[in-house]
Amino acid sequence: MSASIYGAARSVDVEPVQVPNSGKWSTGLFDCGEDPSNCFATFCCPFITFGRNVEIIDRGKTSPVEATRTYYLLGMFGCAFCHSFPYRAKLRAQYSLLEEPCGDCLVHWCCIQYALCQEYRELKSRGLDPSKGWAANAVKMNQNGREPPVVEQGMSR
Template identity: 50%
Template sequence: MPFSNQKLSPLAETSPGQWTTGLFNCREDVPTSFVACFCPCVTFGQNAEIISRGKTSCCKAGLISTLLLGFACFYTLRYRAKLRGHHSLPPAPCGDCLVHTFGLPLALCQEHRELKNRGFDPIIGWAANADKMMHQPGGAMKVPTISAMIR
């Protein structure tokens, strides 16, 4: 998980403060909407791996959300809050808890589209996204600089 604290894409810095897609715009990505409705643990796992910068695997996040059954919204909403924090997004159209409690498939689809619109592909996972960004022309990934301590 190298570079886990790095911003990966110039797209990740576009339009801070606003969602690129609405909560009810599921028709923009029908396959993801279908998966989120009938197997939300898969969509959540993919999103969580990207949002956590690879610290949580897709399988682990999906499994935990499945095991929590009716209480999964309390686990999944944390990742929505992290996504909002990464990109300075407002809690729209209402608070994260309400969105994940009463519209979990809608929220997962919106988060998945948001990640895609910001240059990530949740389906391929964190490692493949990091590798893809590292090998882009112009080097979109910023490698940290280490400064020496001077006394």
């Protein structure tokens, strides 16, 4: 996916934590043991982790309930990866991460739970906590002297 597809979302990007953009993910795709509770939750209910990740990646514009519902419904037909891999691409674009170990679509198609866990860990390593939702993360950024992007009224967790 090219960065131009996500141009509108990038116009409000605010890096919550200054981490050098080496292009490397903070953890590997199969490093689920670094966060065992998220690993367990993701392997049992991947749609919940996906919803949490999406809310943070979209900076509060997409509700986790909406993302979870769509993922779950598509998952019933075996094609949840069609909805999930663009968010991996968007996360990579926000933090200048490499597309590894292979293309985003293939990673989500073959290893969707591992990919969701890695994306969750990446957000946490950037100082964001997907389990708390966008509003709580925005307050935290504001308290730390960073200005979170403005999100339209009516968006809630």
